[in-house]
Amino acid sequence: MRSKGLGHRQPRIISGQEVTPRKSMGQNFLVDEEIARWIADQIEPDNAGFVVEPGPGLGAMTQHLVGRPQKLLLIEKDNQLAPELVKKYGPQGVEVQHADATQVDLREWYRHGDVRVIGNLPYSVGGEILKHMLTPPTPVKSAVFMLQKEVCQRLAAKLGEDSYGGLSVLVQRDWDVELLRIIPPEAFNPKPKVDSAIVRMTPRDPRTLPVYDRKLFEKLVRMGFSQRRKQLKNLLPPAPGSWEGLTESLGMPVTMRAEELSVLQWVNLARWYEERQTADAGQKASEIFDVVNERNEVIGQKTRGEVHAQGLLHRAVHVFLINKRGDVFLQMRSHLKDVSPLKWDSSAAGHLDVGESYAACAIREVHEEVGIEITGTELAAQLPAGEHTDHEFVELHIARHNGPVRCLPEEVPYGEWFSPEQITAWVTKRPQDFAKGFVTCWKAYVK
Incomplete structure (x- = not known):
């Protein structure tokens, strides 16, 4: 009433x-x-x-x-x-x-x-x-x-x-x-x-939507809508290649205005400025991994697709980035991942390349996934392979970082810093929100 x-x-x-x-x-x-x-x-x-x-x-x-x-x-x-x-x-x-x-x-x-x-x-x-x-x-x-x-x-x-x-x-x-x-x-x-x-x-x-740089997207959208009556070519930075090439790729006239583009077209416009002009490929099933035995000894090489399809034992590294407050950075895995897409995971994680060491892989993955250059890590735990790690022999490494994190969108759409207490409460109540390997790593870390 x-x-x-x-x-x-x-x-x-x-x-x-x-x-x-x-x-x-x-x-x-x-x-x-x-x-x-x-x-x-x-x-x-x-x-x-x-x-x-x-x-x-x-x-x-x-x-x-x-x-x-x-x-x-x-x-x-x-x-x-x-x-x-x-x-x-x-x-x-x-x-x-x-x-x-x-x-x-x-x-x-x-x-x-x-x-x-x-x-x-x-x-x-x-x-x-x-x-x-x-x-x-x-x-x-x-x-x-x-x-x-x-x-x-x-x-x-x-x-x-x-x-x-x-x-x-x-x-x-x-x-x-x-x-x-x-x-x-x-x-x-x-x-x-x-x-x-x-x-x-x-x-x-x-x-x-295809993957794109979120910050660049936001910058371009705000510039484009700053003066609605003006044509975009007079509001945006010079386009890589040519403005005509950009507008043709969007199926729009060179006189296009901000309000004439859909969300998808805005994303594709941002991708053009990033010079992403090919379709998202995701992870390559043809990538080669070392296959190992129960003692973590290399016995051969197989493709990513074969390793995952057959449940073969292989090697992977997980890295926890920790800041000065003791918070840990967790990433959301891209929808392009072939295993555990859109699940939460360690700060960086990945398979070892053929002949690569765990330490070298840790440094590489941190750079490839969250855009950070590090020179070394600390070994925190070594985990045997099994269902709990998706058949991976895992080493958990720790890296210290207090600056910004720049997620690479093909790998990580976004991430967040969490306190250990928050992560433990979350893992305890909803382990299904995380990649399997992360849950095992986290339990080893807080033990």
């Missing part, structure tokens, strides 16, 4: 305490119960593993989420609201985190697996919350957000629509976005001056 007679910034009551919406925090409390219930249903919370609601405010949607997922977390920054939410929902098994949703540590969430986020986001920081929670790598598997209508239209806009722009392209390369419903100002207290809308976001299948 819709609340009536709401005056401007009328105080609300939680547990007997008056709470006034704060203009400084962009608070507009949702007070239409029918809409609140409908929005809560859109995240499909029933028996979901982990649902997070940033900015629950007075709990308009929260009351329709309680008791439905296996775990419900509320994140509230407001000093007045947070303790009241604890009093009201804590006894019902709901966790309340008094924190800023733009800064909360998402790494804690990976161990929950299916993470779903739902929220009526403040207009003032909605974009920042969106960016923080949905920029890969992220544990979030689906999201339902209420934001200003114009923002939602831009997020969901398709090629050819008036709202289609740089934000559409940057978001849709990672997410499928669906605009679900327009919400009128009357559903809130105080009433905003504009309509709101609901969007649902689900991860885009990474296999639908």
Whole structure:
């Protein structure tokens, strides 16, 4: 039932305490119960593993989420609201985190697996919350957000629509976005001056786009949309080869503008600037490995394809990059990998080339996968071959690194630094998220 007679910034009551919406925090409390219930249903919370609601405010949607997922977390920054939410929902098994949703540590969430986020986001920081929670790598598997209508239209806009722009392209390369419903100002207290809308976001299948340099892509998109009426040739750097060659490869005229390119065309434009003009090949099944016996002695050579198909014993190295805080860098394996695609793995890992030593392989893999030049590593563990290592005799090496990591997209789409405690909790609860060899290496490392 819709609340009536709401005056401007009328105080609300939680547990007997008056709470006034704060203009400084962009608070507009949702007070239409029918809409609140409908929005809560859109995240499909029933028996979901982990649902997070940033900015629950007075709990308009929260009351329709309680008791439905296996775990419900509320994140509230407001000093007045947070303790009241604890009093009201804590006894019902709901966790309340008094924190800023733009800064909360998402790494804690990976161990929950299916993470779903739902929220009526403040207009003032909605974009920042969106960016923080949905920029890969992220544990979030689906999201339902209420934001200003114009923002939602831009997020969901398709090629050819008036709202289609740089934000559409940057978001849709990672997410499928669906605009679900327009919400009128009357559903809130105080009433905003504009309509709101609901969007649902689900991860885009990474296999639908070729590999590309994410940072270069973002730079080019922002440059291209900086002045929408100008032709791209007047906004972007000189194209390798020629501008005519680039536009022909995209099937576009030389006069093309930013808003005329689809997400895929923008990715291919970025690939042209990287001088990637051949199809993604992935790993070569014809690559030659040493085959070894039960004593890790070389007995011959076979192709990658033969080694994996026949379960032959071979050699591999894993490397943990550790920074000065003691965090370990984990990588997400590319969808092009022939074994454990899109699984989390060590900082770098790979098979030894024919005649190559473990130490040399460690240095090479770190350079090839995460773009770091190192001169040496520390041997941490030697692991026998078996099902737990995918038939590999593995050496685990440690390397120290405090600077940036530049993932090579064919090998690693992205990665993240995690504390050992976070990794242990994640591995313990969800070993299926990781490549087999990593789980074995990690258990040996923390033993």
